[in-house]
Amino acid sequence: MTERTLALIKPDGVRRGLTGEIVRRIEAKGYTLVRLELREATPELLAEHYEEHQGKPFYEPLVEFMLSGPVVAMVLEGERCIEGFRSLAGATDPTAAAPGTIRGDLGRDWGLKVQQNLVHGSDAPETAEREIGIWFPTS
Ligand code: CMP
Numbered sequence: 001m002t003e004r005t006l007a008l009i010k011p012d013g014v015r016r017g018l019t020g021e022i023v024r025r026i027e028a029k030g031y032t033l034v035r036l037e038l039r040e041a042t043p044e045l046l047a048e049h050y051e052e053h054q055g056k057p058f059y060e061p062l063v064e065f066m067l068s069g070p071v072v073a074m075v076l077e078g079e080r081c082i083e084g085f086r087s088l089a090g091a092t093d094p095t096a097a098a099p100g101t102i103r104g105d106l107g108r109d110w111g112l113k114v115q116q117n118l119v120h121g122s123d124a125p126e127t128a129e130r131e132i133g134i135w136f137p138t139s
Helices: 011-014 018-028 044-050 057-066 081-089 102-105 125-135
Strands: 001-010 032-039 071-079 120-121
Touching: 001 018, 001 081, 011 018, 011 057, 011 071, 018 032, 018 071, 018 081, 018 102, 044 057, 044 125, 057 071, 071 081, 071 125, 081 102, 081 120
Parallel strands: none
Antiparallel strands: 001 071, 001 120, 032 071
8 A cells, every 4th residue: 555654864864974875775665755854853843743752761862862953854655665664764772673774784872861763764554644744734
């Protein structure tokens, strides 16, 4: 089924100059870039985006990290691209992420309070719709 997902290159990815490499992997997989913008997140936007994580021990450091620099926000389209982008991204923990994935090949464990794991991808169709609405309210 053709679907859309929200993908983010987090501030660590942009800061390390990995935007091109990550976008290359997305395009090589065959997903279409429907939207792509370099953006500064805001505390309000992140509170909505990370609603389910509010109250967790990593929530505050996560928001602080996501505000530490620009992010690249993208809407991807393709056959089963929600699952497919998460598969490209690899496991949340960059040390555990399989080689061949974005996090497995490029991610580092910095020993910090939050996983600085380069990318985010929506985890289900309802989440994708919600997150696309948060980051691209006009789409
Ligand atoms: P993401 O899947 O984009 O959304 C939630 C983020 O919180 C996740 O990426 C990581 O950056 C971070 N995260 C999730 N679980 C943990 C954890 N157990 N410890 C630290 N950070 C986490």
